[in-house]
Amino acid sequence: MKKPVLLLLGIAIGVGVSYFYFNRQEVATTSEEATMARAIVKPKGVITPAQARALNNNWTDTRKKVVDSVAGRPDNRSSWWSLEDIENYLAYAENQADTLGYTLDGIRIYLGVYAGNAPNGKADYATVFWVPTGKKSKSQGSFINISLYSNHDIPGGDPLNDGTGGVPPGSGYE
Numbered sequence: 524m525k526k527p528v529l530l531l532l533g534i535a536i537g538v539g540v541s542y543f544y545f546n547r548q549e550v551a552t553t554s555e556e557a558t559m560a561r562a563i564v565k566p567k568g569v570i571t572p573a574q575a576r577a578l579n580n581n582w583t584d585t586r587k588k589v590v591d592s593v594a595g596r597p598d599n600r601s602s603w604w605s606l607e608d609i610e611n612y613l614a615y616a617e618n619q620a621d622t623l624g625y626t627l628d629g630i631r632i633y634l635g636v637y638a639g640n641a642p643n644g645k646a647d648y649a650t651v652f653w654v655p656t657g658k659k660s661k662s663q664g665s666f667i668n669i670s671l672y673s674n675h676d677i678p679g680g681d682p683l684n685d686g687t688g689g690v691p692p693g694s695g696y697e
Contacts, residue, residue, distance in 0.1 A: 579696035599648040600695050602686030612683045616655040625657040625677045652684035
């Protein structure tokens with residue numbers, strides 16, 4: 524009689540342990556849980572809305588008249604990309620950097636101006652575009668990385684442009 528009780532007790536304990544072990548593994552592998560478990564870190568350089576307004580006002584006070592007079596009208600002052608486009612571009616740039624033998628370490632944002640014959644009403648308006656930056660990856664078989672510099676534009680890396688301009692183009696940060 525003792526043997527069947529011990530057998531049933533062993534089965535119950537085994538089922539209980541298995542349930543908690545496998546259930547914990549399943550929960551930990553879901554992308555939602557993984558995202559929630561990741562620590563949210565405030566990046567360097569995050570500023571307050573008041574600081575952003577001050578920067579925008581400084582640009583307006585010191586640059587707007589000159590830029591608008593050269594353009595002959597209020598110029599574009601911002602560009603917008605969807606979160607999906609940003610995430611897709613970062614994944615694309617990282618993959619392309621790897622293919623080109625680089626390690627992606629950031630993005631540099633450049634100012635530009637569309638040509639006078641640009642389509643979609645963009646002619647002569649200012650724009651910004653993103654360029655992937657990185658450092659040359661270690662060559663295979665090397666144990667020393669001779670590249671001491673990073674943050675350089677990746678030669679052959681495809682820049683991202685075609686963000687949506689501000690509406691109206693001359694409006695600043697509010």
